[in-house]
Amino acid sequence: MAPSGGDERGSRTIVLGLMADPGLPELVTTRLGDVLPGKLSENIDAAVRWEVSVIRETLPLDADGDMQLERYSEDLKQRHHWDLLVYVTDLPRYVGNEPLVSDVNVALGVCLISLPALGWPRVRRRTLQAVLHAVAHMTEASSAEEPADDESADRLAPVHGVFSSARDDGKYSYLSGLRGRLRLMLGMIRSNQPGRLLPSLSSATAAAIGTGAFGIFYASIWNMADSSSPLRLAGISVLAVVSMTAWLIGYNGLWDRHRLHGLAGRAGMDNVATAITVVLSVAAMYLILFAVLFLGSLAVISGDYLQSQLKHPVSPIDYARLAWLASSLGTFAGALGSSFDSDESIREATYSRRQQERRKLADETSGGRE
Secondary structure: OOOOOOOOOEEEEEEEEEEEOOOHHHHHHHHOOOOOHHHHHOOOOOOOEEEEEEEEOOOOOOOOOOOOOHHHHHHHHHHHHEEEEEEEEEOEEEOOOEEEEEEEEEOOOOOEEEEEOOOOOOOHHHHHHHHHHHHOOOOOOOOOOOOOOOOOOOOOOEEEEEEEOOOOOOOEEEHHHHHHHHHHHHHHHHOHHHHHHHHHHHHHHHHHHHHHHOOOOOOHHHHHHHHHOHHHHHHHHHHHHHHHHHHHHHOOOOOOOOOOOOOOHHHHHHHHHHHHHHHHHHHHHHHHHHHHHHHHHHHHHHHHHHHHHHHOOOHHHHHHHHHHHHHHHHHHHHHHHHOOOOHHHHHHHHHHHHHHHHHHHHHHHHHOOO
8 A cells, every 4th residue: 555645753643534425324423533544553553643634525326226336446646645445335245145334446545335234333333343444455564354243243234245256355244134135234224313203294293293182182082092901002002003104105206116236135135124113113103192182181080070071080101091092193193284285305304315316216217127
């Protein structure tokens, strides 16, 4: 590796460019920028003066919905004066049918890391370890044949590394088995950021609150809630959340009907991650609705009047049961109210930006074939 320069003591300087997609990848890499020089010195080569440059930039998708980092690597490195380049994306990538963690081109000094393959917990630490592995191989400072998770307690998804059969100067690491797919699934859900969907459901939320508030004013709803067991109320809640989830997915075209790139497993993973993302968002809306209706019922309905209607002494538990049932009824109405929300904004809020680009590309490709 040719040095970029040297300090007064004559040590080499290597500049690492850490490029990231907007969103979660940018957030993770920005937080790593300050600690990476010390970690590189500690784990790779203490005789080198390490400099790390973190920027936000994206690469275009090719016809297959993937990114060809090698095509743009030399231009990026020359333009930013980098010796090495690591690109972190929130786009799930595969080698064959296995989730790809990283792909290193030793000759070009570049690496592409797929953030979803690093899972949900400890993603910052796993990203740091993936970057260290990549730099070690690009500088030929490591003789390890297979990178492994740095945490002995993290056995959820072992990472395997092999030399690519397509070229002698490359190396990729991937996740294997059911546990590996589970880790990718958690990472995809994290990249989707379920909380982002809530602001896009303004009409649904308004309909849910309006219907729920209507419920807490009627004695028949009070008696129905009072006579329902917790198990029945829980069942109604689950049915409401599932119904709204199914409506949002179906009405807004969130279900991937295409077998992306001829591999049905990829579309299946995408659909499961989408469903869980929407379920979590609807569940969060449900909890907010419950809190609003519970406080509203406490403020509007006096204890004496509620007791006279229910024919027994009341406590906050009775108000909670009333809010519970009213929230479920409101959620059913919220599903219909979501029809007035922008389907485009809902899709954009459901997926990460790069996954949304891949879906649009798949839709265009499928439309062209039809």
